[in-house]
Amino acid sequence: MTIRVVIADDHRVVRDGLCYLLDQEADIEVAGEAGDGLQTVAVAAATRPDVLVLDLYMPGLDGHGVIAALAAASHRPAVIVLTSALDDENLVRAMHAGATSYLLKTAPADDVIAAIRDAATGTATLSPELLTRLTQAMRRPPAPDPLQPLSPRERDVLELIARGLSNRQIARDLDIGEQTVKTHVRSILAKLELQDRVQAAIFALRHQGGR
Known part of the structure; x- marks a missing residue:
């Protein structure tokens, strides 16, 4: 052959x-x-x-x-x-x-x-x-997910932060209240030990937009 x-x-x-x-x-x-x-x-x-x-x-x-x-x-x-x-x-x-x-x-x-x-x-x-x-x-065990502490909704918010959207725009896109968005943002920063939205956006971009 x-x-x-x-x-x-x-x-x-x-x-x-x-x-x-x-x-x-x-x-x-x-x-x-x-x-x-x-x-x-x-x-x-x-x-x-x-x-x-x-x-x-x-x-x-x-x-x-x-x-x-x-x-x-x-x-x-x-x-x-x-x-x-x-x-x-x-x-x-x-x-x-x-x-x-x-x-x-x-x-x-x-x-x-x-x-x-x-x-x-x-x-x-x-x-x-x-x-x-x-x-x-x-x-070898798989690498831990750096976004594991976040809820699915918090991941959605983080992805939109990375796209440069304001709280108002995020609220409109996700069909939730602006105050709820603010609560999610505070929770994201606390869970990921970040200082502000800029750090959150950079973090999200490093990890494929939070997905």
């Missing part, structure tokens, strides 16, 4: 190197290449490869976006993330989204080839170091 592979990386030299490497393997065929995320999705749809070798740092749509797009596609190749991203966040996010394997660009050529063959049969590949990090990261 010939394994059909698409290579997605925004660096031409990386794509050329992988193409040269894979062309030496009798059972692997490079079916296509892509230099950005949107092109990757299009090439994968057109060529229907068995395996996609994907960098995370891509212009336009990044590698995570590509994985998400492929999850909803009619054809889903096995995805090998081949990246320089060393952090646990990218590792966990990619594997959780459905990547089959995660390799660093420092991996030996033989490891990349073996990962492609494994991925084509549905077998995941992680180095012992990355497997340990993934396991540890998955066991």
Whole structure:
């Protein structure tokens, strides 16, 4: 069986190197290449490869976006993330989204080839170091929600504060009394240990508008 592979990386030299490497393997065929995320999705749809070798740092749509797009596609190749991203966040996010394997660009050529063959049969590949990090990261408790002390209504008020609305405008938008808004604002400042509306707005913006 010939394994059909698409290579997605925004660096031409990386794509050329992988193409040269894979062309030496009798059972692997490079079916296509892509230099950005949107092109990757299009090439994968057109060529229907068995395996996609994907960098995370891509212009336009990044590698995570590509994985998400492929999850909803009619054809889903096995995805090998081949990246320089060393952090646990990218590792966990990619594997959780459905990547089959995660390799660093420092991996030996033989490891990349073996990962492609494994991925084509549905077998995941992680180095012992990355497997340990993934396991540890998955066991960590989620970070506490900084807005947890607030009630749902207080979160609504905080979001509107972040948009620059006055108490009167907030009251109109939420269909509540202006005095009630003032009470909510005082409660928000007290619960979050903030001094004024400006600090509240900054706090909200740092945490995605209070949502």
